[in-house]
Amino acid sequence: MPPDASYSFSKLIVHDLEKMAAFYRDVYGLHAVNRVRGQNIGGEEIDEIMVSADPNAEYGSLVLLKYLGRGPSPSGELILGFTTDDLPALLERVRAAGGGVHAPIKEIPEMKLRVAFATDPEGHLAELVQMLP
Template sequence: MTPNSFFHVALKANDLDATAAFYADAFDGTIIERGSADDGEGATAVEHVALEVADKRVYVFDRAPYEATGDVEPMPTGVLHFGFVVDDVVAAREAIDADHPGVDWVMGPDRFGDLRIAFLLDPDGTIVELIEHVE
């Protein structure tokens, strides 16, 4: 399975506005999106701020989508995961499962707005997201 691109890093913060302001100020980031937990359910019931920093995104969450669904216990602040864009999340999952039997899938595939996403653990427990842009 070959991803199309590296898309983002996701962070968990105690104060979304302060963390977003830091990345905007220190790294010349631009806030491109804000989301409210009140506007979603399940994986989308999270507060978040998305920033464009250089040519990638930094997402700042109050909790991860997989925390919101109850798929994992609450996680500490800091780096949550990173994400790769793929053409088809289901096909990517099947390819990974075929090449790496026993991979632990944390969540998905699930819809997250205009995305289909899935999360897996690498051998050291790092969470990796697969992202498919859908309409």
């Protein structure tokens, strides 16, 4: 019997919601497709932006969430994964948009890929993968 639930989305807790939405748009091409304001989780008010690679999507598989009554959260609670055809160019976009390189490009020939790790402006980690021919 198949499970009655399937993976749908992840939420990344951020502090500067607008800045982070712009970063993920500029670097990874993710479009803001929906926004939720005035709701709460366990009594804490939130503001969130849903982002998707498809600009016409109703919902996003990544949700940027800000708790309005909290300060910045520590990073490291989640590692996002992105694939690309041009890893050096993607890392340059990360730097240009205010992010950083956490670990430089490393080739893993046995897996036929190159990998690097980057951070967004708030320090959240992303694993960036380029498949090799």
